[in-house]
Amino acid sequence: MTITGIDAVTYGVNDLAKASAFFADFGLRLRARGAARVVFTTANGAEVVLRPRTARDLPPAFERKPTLRTLTLGVDSKSDLRAIARELGRDRDIAIDRDGTLHALDDHGVPLAFRVSRRRAVKNGGTAVNAPGAVQRIDRRATYYERAVPRSIGHVVLAVPDRDRARRFYERRLGFQVSDFYRGRGVFMRSGKLTGHHTLFFLESADAKVRLNHVAYSVRDIHELFAGGLYMSGRGWKTAIGPGRHRISSAYFWYLANPAGGLAEYYWDEDFATARWRPKTWDPAPTTFAEWVLGKGLPRSKALPPTREKRDAKPKTRA
Numbered sequence: 039m040t041i042t043g044i045d046a047v048t049y050g051v052n053d054l055a056k057a058s059a060f061f062a063d064f065g066l067r068l069r070a071r072g073a074a075r076v077v078f079t080t081a082n083g084a085e086v087v088l089r090p091r092t093a094r095d096l097p098p099a100f101e102r103k104p105t106l107r108t109l110t111l112g113v114d115s116k117s118d119l120r121a122i123a124r125e126l127g128r129d130r131d132i133a134i135d136r137d138g139t140l141h142a143l144d145d146h147g148v149p150l151a152f153r154v155s156r157r158r159a160v161k162n163g164g165t166a167v168n169a170p171g172a173v174q175r176i177d178r179r180a181t182y183y184e185r186a187v188p189r190s191i192g193h194v195v196l197a198v199p200d201r202d203r204a205r206r207f208y209e210r211r212l213g214f215q216v217s218d219f220y221r222g223r224g225v226f227m228r229s230g231k232l233t234g235h236h237t238l239f240f241l242e243s244a245d246a247k248v249r250l251n252h253v254a255y256s257v258r259d260i261h262e263l264f265a266g267g268l269y270m271s272g273r274g275w276k277t278a279i280g281p282g283r284h285r286i287s288s289a290y291f292w293y294l295a296n297p298a299g300g301l302a303e304y305y306w307d308e309d310f311a312t313a314r315w316r317p318k319t320w321d322p323a324p325t326t327f328a329e330w331v332l333g334k335g336l337p338r339s340k341a342l343p344p345t346r347e348k349r350d351a352k353p354k355t356r357a
């Protein structure tokens with residue numbers, strides 16, 4: 039049984055219109071809009087489902103504010119689903135929807151769902167880059183993006199009271215592997231034969247509660263990451279931190295405060311790993327979190343500085 043990645047995230051929100059506006063600006067495609075359910079998709083078909091926080095058919099919330107209410111993981115086949123049902127059914131309640139989606143809680147009470155993946159492979163389509171000895175873009179100008187169009191839901195980060203307990207559950211029961219340890223702070227985990235550095239990251243919670251930290255959405259290239267952050271800033275959404283570049287996972291990032299819960303991260307160029315990847319234990323330090331980081335976004339250029347000719351020109355006088 040191999041979990042192939044994140045198929046959907048369901049948020050329980052206070053204000054459906056505001057959360058919808060956020061994800062529309064964030065660059066997701068609107069798939070369905072109802073009075074009590076709005077669905078957006080990333081380019082690869084992964085879904086962001088927005089529901090009112092008080093919806094009765096949502097699983098119990100692990101925090102009393104807008105947050106993640108279901109994390110849906112994708113698998114390849116129905117036999118994978120049956121294997122997960124057998125495994126988790128040994129010690130917890132499981133429920134199966136009419137469409138075959140399996141529901142269960144993890145060991146911290148985080149609501150999980152499993153389904154045969156509805157995601158599809160997408161071509162990247164990012165900007166070919168030119169560098170000495172590696173010229174890829176000839177007779178073509180580089181891409182300028184107006185805004186981002188995220189490709190996929192890459193990872194979810196949760197603060198939990200016991201990260202070792204989380205690690206054991208996902209490693210032993212669901213086949214995840216550890217990618218890296220953050221000493222005394224957290225564990226990065228991934229699932230799949232060849233996959234991005236982390237699908238899940240469990241941080242040790244400061245207050246013994248489960249909290250959503252962020253959900254990360256991949257973009258095509260560094261230009262799209264900057265364009266996405268600039269566009270969101272221009273629309274009035276607040277940067278939490280970024281842009282910057284992580285030391286662990288190597289990815290560039292830009293985090294925004296998300297009215298649907300936690301932060302939403304644009305990211306690009308993370309490490310990819312197979313079974314040959316060797317986990318490392320990183321000591322916490324500012325430079326471990328990020329090689330460099332800006333706190334609150336980037337200034338968009340407003341006007342060109344005056345040219346030398348204009349600056350030096352003498353005021354015109356009447357003859």
Ligand SMILES: [Fe+2]
Pocket residue numbers: 193195252254303305
């Ligand atoms: Fe992240």
